[in-house]
Structure formats: C-alpha cells, structure tokens
Amino acid sequence: MGDEDVVLLDFWPSPFGMRVRIALAEKEIKYEYKEEDLRNKSDLLLKMNPIHKKIPVLIYNGKPVCESLIQVQYIDEIWPHKSPLLPTDPYQRAIARFWGDFVDKKIYDLGRKVWTTKGEEQEAAKKEFIECLKLLEGELGNKAYFGGENLGYVDAVLVPFYSWFYAYEKCGNFSIERECPKLIAWAKRCMEKDSVSKSLPDQDKIYDFVLHLKKVFGIE
C-alpha cells in the first residue's frame, strides 16, 4: 500500500462510517474500504485507534484520523477545491458545526433507545427523537440542503441516519414522514446524489441487522 493511499476502516451499518464515505465520494477520492468485524477487531484497527478501538478510522499518508466529525472536517481541509462541505464564512461554519454536534449528541442515542426499549421509555425516546428532527427541519428551512444549494457538512452528518429510519419506524411503530415531511423530502433529495445513495445501505438490510441485534441482545 502506497503512502498516498486512503484507507477507511468501517462497518457497513455504521452511520458514522457513512458520513466519511459520503465526504470521500463528494471529493471523488478513491479509497480502499476495509470491512471490520467488530467482534473480532483487526490488528490494524487496534493499532490505528488504540484509544477508542472504534470505526470509522481514516488512514491517509499512513496516519490515522479518528472520530467521524473530525474526519469529515479533515477531508474537507485536505481536498478543499472539490465540493466544499463547510461554508467559508466563519459564522456559517460555526452554525454548521453546532448542528453537526447536535446530531452527534442526540440522534444516535435517541434512535438506539427507540429500537432497544419498550413502553414508557420508548414513548419518551420517540417523542424526543421527533422533537430533535423538528429542530433540524427548522434549521433546514426552505433550503434544498443544510449546506444551501449544495450538499454540505450537516447533510453528510445527518443523512446516514435516514438508512436507519425504517428500522426505527418498525420498532417504534410510528411514521417519521408523518411528523417530519420536510426532513424526509430532504433525505430523498440527498439520496438522488450518487455520493449518498452509494454510501448508505438499503433500509431493509439495516432493519434485518437490527432484528439480528435484538435477538443477540435478547431484546424483544
């Protein structure tokens, strides 16, 4: 492997990995995708991310970069000329980072609660999950993308969860589209781009994966 090669250690259902796939695709960067078995982590993964031992890990010039939000910003800075993901204005950048951070703080954990819990706990998670999506809809406003006319940082950070929406809906017995139609319209718009549709797995596959996890963890 040459030093200029880009390698991504990833796991196909991971929304965090999908963010990096989208960013690399937007920049038209060729890379080697390595699927990790999280029950049997490779020596390379453990060496490149000794602190967290988690995917995704981006390796470029032999050096690892960890944490998906950091990776997306890094990709944007290394290859600035094609499809910029963050805006140039400092205030707009701060707003984009804020919402990217909001997605990170809220969506994964709430989504997880929706498919792993039942009863009151699940209802509370669903409610908060929808509230967060509505806040994001507010931020999107009438723009085509969070990034404006083009797909940007927040789009790349949030849209991976769209591949998990069907699983959340089935497990939580609710319709995200009914509550947040604008957001679903936005997600479908993103999916029209190759960089997104080729980076996200099929919703049915994610649902099957969730059912498998529920069995493994003994969740009804």
Add this chain to the structure above:
Amino acid sequence: MATNEVKVLGSWPSPYAMRPRIALNLKSLTYEYIEEKLWEGKSELLLQSNPVYKKIPVLIHGDNKPICESLIIVQYIDEAWSSGPSILPSDPCERAVARFWAAYLDDKWFPAVKSIGVAKGEEAKKAAIAQVEEGLALMEEAYDKCSKGKGYFGGDEVGYLDIAFGSFLGWLRVTEKFNAMKLLDEGKTPGLVKWADRFCSHAAVKDVMPDTDKLAEFGKFVIAKIRAAGAAAEMH
C-alpha cells in the same frame, strides 16, 4: 450594540466558559463579560441566544450572531479574527489531532474526573481515579508529541488543545484537594506538571482561571446538591 461588539455569557466556575475568554484574550480582543448565576435561574438573554441547550458559554458577536458550544466558539474566534495569533494548528493533520484530544477530554476524561466526587463506594471511586490517571498518561504522551519541545500543546503559544485541557485544571486541583491525592504528579506526568503552571500563569489565562479554594467551596455546594437529588430520587 455595535456590529463588532462581543459579549460572552458565562459562569465563573465553568471550565467551558473559560475557553472563549482565553481565546478572546489571546487575540487581544475586548468583550463584555456577563456572569450568569445559573443556580438563580437563567437570564432572558441566555434563553434567547441558546434556545436549544439553554447553557453557557454563549458568545454574541454584534447584534445577531450567537455562537454556542465552547469549542465551536473557540474555533469561531480563531476564524473570525484570523489576523491575530492562530489558535488551531495550521496543518490539517495536527488540527485533527488537537480536535481528537479535545473531544476525548470533553467526552471521556472530564466526566471521569467529575465522577470521582460522586462515586458510590470505594470500588467505583478507584475505577474513576484509574480512568483519570490513564487519561493523564495519554495526555502526557500527547503533550510530548504536540509540543515538539516547546511550552504548549500549541507549540510556542497557547493553542486549541491547551485551552481545551487547561480549562479543566481548576476542577482537577479541587478533586486532588478533596481526595487528598495528586493526579498531576511530577513522577508520572512531569511535562504536564510544568505545562499546567505555565498555562495558569499565562497572561491570557490567569484572570479567568478561578481560585482553587473558591472553586472548592463551590464544589462542596454542587456535590451536596447532587447527593440530595440522588437521595430524593431514591426515595420515590
């Protein structure tokens, strides 16, 4: 308010609120500091400028630009006033490293520090202390690599990771005091011990770093509140 005025909403015991102030000081910028007495209720200005989290710090630039989340504010300050000394490293790889460690400190390390104070039982306390010490060993290594023989993580001058980590020194010292132990230790983390002194006496830092004794008093008040809330929850 004029279009270029800067306000910072903060709270003196908060490590997060220190960060924007250090960054503004590094850029030699004047700003209005507004102390939020959070235990007395949140001001209208805070609720309006941070409706999502309702938390400090918030930086308000001019009439209509509120920025929230301490590390995002520091990056904003660096980018909006790009003619001043740089806070983030210029190399993208070094930037990624600085961001990685800042995120680690916020997400993993400082929560472990806080948990020492409220740990239930000796085992839990020991585990928390071990996690904090492990983190300090990692930071010592990171300091060696990032500083390249200079005085700060940022090299010659205080940078992003110095600010992110240094803002926790007050509470680290309080934890050492409450538990009669040394976490930053000349034997184990000699680089960090010297760095900590250097950081705390830096002109951009010394007036915003709270006094350890004052912070300790406040700490007792907070721990008592947490314990009371825990006891009340257990009673239901």
